Amino acid sequence: MEKYLREMITSDCQEVIGSSPKALDKLRNRVVYVTGGTGFIGTWIAELVSYLNDTYNFGTQLFLLARDTNAFQDKVPHLAERSDIRLIRSDVRNIIDIPVEVNYIIHAAATPDNRQHMSNPLAVMESITKGTAMILDAATTLPNLYNIVNISSGQIYGQQCRDIGTITEDVAGTLPCNSITSVYPEAKRYAETLCCAYWSTFKLPVVTARPFAFIGPYQLLDKPWAINNFIRDALTGNTIRIISNGMPVRSYMYPSDMAYWLLRMLVDGKSGIAYNLGSQYGITLRDIAEKVKRCSDSTSEIVIKEMHQDDSVFVSDNSLVFSTLGLEIKVPIDKAVERSIRWFRERIKN
Secondary structure (H helix, E strand, C coil): CCHHHHHHHHHHHHHHHCCCCHHHHHHCCCEEEEECCCCHHHHHHHHHHHHHHHHHCCCCEEEEEECCHHHHHHHCHHHHCCCCEEEEECCHHHCCCCCCCCCEEEECCCCCCHHHHHHCHHHHHHHHHHHHHHHHHHHCCCCCCCEEEEECCHHHHCCEECCCCCECCCCCCCCCCCCHHHHHHHHHHHHHHHHHHHHHHHCCCEEEEEECCECCCCCCCCCCCHHHHHHHHHHHCCCEEECCCCCCEECCECHHHHHHHHHHHHHHCCCCCEEEECCCCCEEHHHHHHHHHHHCCCCCCEEECCCCCCCEEECECCHHHHHHHCCCCCCCHHHHHHHHHHHHHHHHHC
16 A cells, blocks of 8 residues: 555544553453454454554454455555454354454444345345354354454434434334345344344343444445545546435544444443444535535536435434543544545545
8 A cells, every 4th residue: 555545544543542542451462353354344443453553562463354355465465464463264154163362353244335235135134144143153152252343233223304313322213124225224133133132141242333424544436325426526527416405414434433433342332232333423415515525626516416305314323432431533524524535536546
């Protein structure tokens, strides 16, 4: 990876860790196992742990499990070649055992890309449900396991209207079970219940994180998410298109905040509890498109297609993580957009 981009990541890690890494001291000389370890979440976990090892001598070891480890080696060779990171090539559905020295697990093996949910729904559901069961079953044999973070999804809350405002963890949510759009969130709901069952039956320490939306380095601009498409079109001089009326409200978390929050949930999260993982600051798609255009100095035209009316809200309420874990957003939306644009512009250039 280009030196400039690596320096950006290091700066991001430094910002969220601050002047003292004491809050993450439980990770010192421990072993962390990450499924989906070469994806967006896993890559950021690897960056943050590498920073802790290099800067504060944490001595944390990482096992990154993924079906395609070659892609990771091509994408981030500076991580793949590290002695404190070991890549394991396997499908999570085939896991029988986990290295006995593992102390912490982050289960992140699933994609939120709805194109895959539509094109291969049965495989997506099996990967989430069977994959979670295999990991939990294997985890019951670990002699020194301190905690597991199961990555669920904010989509389990279903669609929320504007009257609801931000979404708290106790919102039951509703999903249409006869809709193909429910494949991913319904599987995630089942996986959460499975975690609860293992916690109840085997006293397995499991915490759930429910991600909302993110924007930043290591994402791809061809993903089917509005802000990614806005940035792509702004940087390539194409028309920025908003399919709806522009009024859906979303929030966006920068990935360094995401990775730090996940590590804090890993070391301090309470078993049986679900935590939201996202920004509490909502913004309409119309306004985020304007912000992307302004931050990128783009001349692209913004066109609102108004193909359907949408007043939905998908914004995290962070009262629980603020009050119990003392977490905060270090990178506000303006900085998140600016840094993302710098990153993607440099990637496009090279």
